[in-house]
Amino acid sequence: MKQSILLLLLLTAACSRGPKMVNEVVAVAAAKLPTLPADSAWDAAPEHLAALLPQDLVEPRLATPSTPQIRVRSLTNGSEIAIRLEWEDASKSETPGPSKMVDACAIQIPEKMEKDLPEPQMGQEGKRVQVTYWRADWQATVDGRGDTIRDLYPNAAIDHYPFEAKPLEKGSDAQREMALRYSPARALGNIRSGPRAAPVEDLIATGPGTLSPGPSLGAAGKGVFAAKGWTVVIARKLPEGLSPNQRTSIAFAVWQGSQQESGARKMRSGWIPLVRRNQ
Amino acid sequence: MARVNNWQIGREMSYWYPEARPKKQFAAVFDTNKCIACQTCTLACKTTWTSGKGQEYMLWNNVETKPYGSYPLAYDLKLLDMLNGQAWNGNKYEGQTLFESAPAGERVLGWRPEQQDYAYPNVGEDDCANQVDHGAFLSLPHMNWFFYLARICNHCTYPACLASCPRGSIYKRPEDGIVLVDQNRCRGYQECVKGCPYKKVFFNPLTNTSEKCIACFPKVEQGIQPQCFVNCIGKIRMAGFLNKPEEARADNPIDYLVHIKKVALPLFPQFGLEPNVYYIPPIHAPASFNRQLFGPGAAEAMKIYRNAANDPDLAGLLCLFGSTEKMVTRFRRQGDLVTAVGDGGADLVRVPMHETVHIRPAIDPMNQLVRINIP
Numbered sequence: 125m126k127q128s129i130l131l132l133l134l135l136t137a138a139c140s141r142g143p144k145m146v147n148e149v150v151a152v153a154a155a156k157l158p159t160l161p162a163d164s165a166w167d168a169a170p171e172h173l174a175a176l177l178p179q180d181l182v183e184p185r186l187a188t189p190s191t192p193q194i195r196v197r198s199l200t201n202g203s204e205i206a207i208r209l210e211w212e213d214a215s216k217s218e219t220p221g222p223s224k225m226v227d228a229c230a231i232q233i234p235e236k237m238e239k240d241l242p243e244p245q246m247g248q249e250g251k252r253v254q255v256t257y258w259r260a261d262w263q264a265t266v267d268g269r270g271d272t273i274r275d276l277y278p279n280a281a282i283d284h285y286p287f288e289a290k291p292l293e294k295g296s297d298a299q300r301e302m303a304l305r306y307s308p309a310r311a312l313g314n315i316r317s318g319p320r321a322a323p324v325e326d327l328i329a330t331g332p333g334t335l336s337p338g339p340s341l342g343a344a345g346k347g348v349f350a351a352k353g354w355t356v357v358i359a360r361k362l363p364e365g366l367s368p369n370q371r372t373s374i375a376f377a378v379w380q381g382s383q384q385e386s387g388a389r390k391m392r393s394g395w396i397p398l399v400r401r402n403q
Numbered sequence: 404m405a406r407v408n409n410w411q412i413g414r415e416m417s418y419w420y421p422e423a424r425p426k427k428q429f430a431a432v433f434d435t436n437k438c439i440a441c442q443t444c445t446l447a448c449k450t451t452w453t454s455g456k457g458q459e460y461m462l463w464n465n466v467e468t469k470p471y472g473s474y475p476l477a478y479d480l481k482l483l484d485m486l487n488g489q490a491w492n493g494n495k496y497e498g499q500t501l502f503e504s505a506p507a508g509e510r511v512l513g514w515r516p517e518q519q520d521y522a523y524p525n526v527g528e529d530d531c532a533n534q535v536d537h538g539a540f541l542s543l544p545h546m547n548w549f550f551y552l553a554r555i556c557n558h559c560t561y562p563a564c565l566a567s568c569p570r571g572s573i574y575k576r577p578e579d580g581i582v583l584v585d586q587n588r589c590r591g592y593q594e595c596v597k598g599c600p601y602k603k604v605f606f607n608p609l610t611n612t613s614e615k616c617i618a619c620f621p622k623v624e625q626g627i628q629p630q631c632f633v634n635c636i637g638k639i640r641m642a643g644f645l646n647k648p649e650e651a652r653a654d655n656p657i658d659y660l661v662h663i664k665k666v667a668l669p670l671f672p673q674f675g676l677e678p679n680v681y682y683i684p685p686i687h688a689p690a691s692f693n694r695q696l697f698g699p700g701a702a703e704a705m706k707i708y709r710n711a712a713n714d715p716d717l718a719g720l721l722c723l724f725g726s727t728e729k730m731v732t733r734f735r736r737q738g739d740l741v742t743a744v745g746d747g748g749a750d751l752v753r754v755p756m757h758e759t760v761h762i763r764p765a766i767d768p769m770n771q772l773v774r775i776n777i778p
């Protein structure tokens with residue numbers, strides 16, 4: 125008798141503490157969308173546990189599976205949707221460099237709400253997918269890390285930058301223009317080439333290898349690393365046509381820098397239903 | 404994978420894309436026998452292209468002392484090890500190229516250097532291959548050896564960097580075969596860094612893109628040789644365009660050295676990329692070492708080069724190295740005079756094969772003084 129009371133007590137405690145689990149991603153209505161991963165507003169959203177698989181459909185594939193699953197919650201204010209992703213990661217990888225990949229995650233949603241879903245692997249010709257992508261090194265930049273080699277390698281020895289020599293004035297247009305000559309990606313406006321104002325980017329794809337900058341969906345985000353791993357909030361415009369109680373689909377991808385994951389070498393999910401609820 | 408023809412290994416091979424040779428192929432010949440490792444080429448490139456933030460460690464051009472020097476560290480030995488000693492049968496490579504030996508799930512057999520591998524731009528600089536015993540003195544032939552290997556991107560016919568990129572961000576220009584990373588399309592996955600066996604693509608951590616030698620294409624487009632060529636103190640380099648072996652022209656300098664004389668050889672042809680920088684092997688290094696680097700033609704090439712004094716066309720053409728900043732697309736020799744001809748057919752420069760030498764006697768008879776040489 126004593127034992128069963130104890131069991132009952134334990135069970136109630138577990139239920140009240142643990143999140144409500146659901147087998148699809150449920151975007152719950154919220155007056156205001158939280159921007160921080162630790163906001164208590166997330167408690168209102170049920171949790172979905174999404175299993176991840178290694179990307180093994182196109183070369184280069186991910187040979188060794190890493191992140192097995194992510195925990196997902198979602199909230200919507202009727203015009204935007206916020207998704208919180210949590211995954212375990214033993215090491216924080218936020219410094220890019222030769223053979224140094226960075227932690228990252230992404231959500232993928234079909235551009236159009238159609239019965240026939242696009243290929244879960246980056247969409248397909250005629251059926252575009254919208255990807256919102258977050259990266260740990262961009263987060264570090266947004267959180268205040270500087271844009272010099274010494275910010276990445278504190279002991280770096282630098283001989284000379286021609287654009288930092290006299291007679292060019294510090295901070296002058298002439299100096300900026302000359303520095304750009306040695307930074308072709310920035311000169312061309314490659315959105316990945318920083319320095320970043322946001323840790324996320326809006327992308328569009330029609331199949332593997334086609335990822336490119338997409339029309340702005342107002343992507344925003346914030347990632348925080350703690351002992352267990354990453355918790356990242358990604359927000360963007362609500363998928364077009366997603367009225368209350370309607371369904372679209374969502375897919376996830378996670379990259380662990382410490383496992384040399386980048387680009388096609390990633391853990392990813394298939395399509396998971398995404399439903400909008402009023403409460 | 405497609406089947407393509409690679410003349411450097413004497414057979415067809417598998418490649419990620421079908422054969423698509425450019426209209427013209429940018430190519431170069433480096434005479435290793437003349438390089439003095441002054442690194443002027445390295446600096447010429449560095450100041451022109453890689454003085455920016457995030458490019459600090461990059462050397463699109465580097466010069467390494469062989470046998471030990473390698474940048475990044477052991478780039479060559481690691482791959483040779485991975486290929487595990489495969490065989491040539493005459494001029495046909497019977498082993499597997501990097502494309503053919505790609506493990507499941509990969510596009511190319513490769514490895515990615517760690518950051519510390521870039522910390523030794525020329526390990527073993529000026530170190531010779533063996534211990535020099537106490538009491539040894541200089542004798543000929545040298546009991547020991549080393550030589551300098553200058554390296555840039557090979558603007559390969561079958562680039563592994565290009566094949567490795569899952570986004571198609573790397574392209575080979577149809578007009579001149581120069582291989583470029585589209586800096587707008589690149590997303591910094593570093594697959595090309597892993598794929599290129601010569602390790603001539605570098606990741607820029609501040610722009611999150613991979614960057615590589617561009618063969619100074621703005622100069623090449625104007626018929627001028629790249630920076631590392633025109634600044635070469637040893638005059639070891641000549642840039643031009645290479646035809647397929649069956650279309651070789653005897654008056655095209657690169658065709659002549661590569662296809663006709665076969666005195667200039669590709670670096671690690673067994674990798675299967677058909678690299679387009681060709682080396683005249685160092686004649687004082689062992690033929691076995693040259694064979695490992697430059698393939699089965701090495702011993703013969705050494706012989707031909709040694710005999711250059713009796714081969715006026717070859718000797719004449721070698722005199723044109725470093726004689727003009729223009730790209731030399733044709734050459735001709737009349738007696739002792741060699742002429743470099745440019746793209747438009749105009750003569751660029753005429754060089755005598757022998758220059759008149761005046762030797763002053765050590766004693767000045769008029770003043771009865773010993774002359775002192777003042778540099």
Ligand code: SF4
Pocket residue numbers: 555556557558559561562563564565582598599600601602603604615676
């Ligand atoms: S040498 Fe390397 S970087 Fe250059 S074209 Fe060949 S594979 Fe690409």
Ligand code: SF4
Pocket residue numbers: 437438439440441442443444445466551553634635636637638639
């Ligand atoms: S400039 Fe010429 S001689 Fe000097 S290191 Fe470079 S290739 Fe060799």
